[in-house]
Amino acid sequence: MPEVSAKPYLVRALFDWCNDCGYTPYVTVAVSEQVVVPAEYVKDGEIVLNISPLATNRLTISNELLEFQARFGGVAREVRVPVEFIRAIYARETGQGMAFEGPAQAPSTAPTQEGSLPAPATSSATVRPLRALPTRETDEQPPDPTPSPSGDRPRLTRIK
Numbered sequence: 772m773p774e775v776s777a778k779p780y781l782v783r784a785l786f787d788w789c790n791d792c793g794y795t796p797y798v799t800v801a802v803s804e805q806v807v808v809p810a811e812y813v814k815d816g817e818i819v820l821n822i823s824p825l826a827t828n829r830l831t832i833s834n835e836l837l838e839f840q841a842r843f844g845g846v847a848r849e850v851r852v853p854v855e856f857i858r859a860i861y862a863r864e865t866g867q868g869m870a871f872e873g874p875a876q877a878p879s880t881a882p883t884q885e886g887s888l889p890a891p892a893t894s895s896a897t898v899r900p901l902r903a904l905p906t907r908e909t910d911e912q913p914p915d916p917t918p919s920p921s922g923d924r925p926r927l928t929r930i931k
Contacts, residue, residue: 778854778871779834785860785868786822786832794862795823798837799870800852807851809843817858820850 789796802813827839837852861868
């Protein structure tokens with residue numbers, strides 16, 4: 772029997788937790804040719820999306836795909852993200868959530884001949900809890916969630 776990824780279950784659980792607590796769930800997505808998002812909002816090969824029920828229409832988080840409709844600059848657009856391209860899900864208000872380590876290299880931001888971005892190489896992912904992420908698009912980087920050398924944090928399991 773093939774191994775089932777825990778990632779979509781974790782994404783759905785954190786989405787539900789955000790909504791239950793009154794927080795706004797955001798996802799960070801690595802953009803590639805398999806990801807359908809408004810290209811004009813992509814920065815450094817990533818896009819941050821508000822997936823709250825108030826910001827989306829017909830939101831579905833299946834084991835393979837995150838999809839919904841949303842308005843970008845007042846224009847309704849379709850968004851389709853394969854779950855493996857979700858890099859993090861977190862509450863905008865607190866920064867609490869979970870990051871997923873992706874491929875060793877970030878996707879290239881140079882367009883391919885077809886004008887789309889190439890897919891990142893596939894690899895297994897490591898789940899890490901987030902400390903905090905920026906609440907708006909800035910040049911700030913999230914703090915490094917790497918465990919401290921003292922070893923006081925639990926060891927996390929790799930997921931696919």
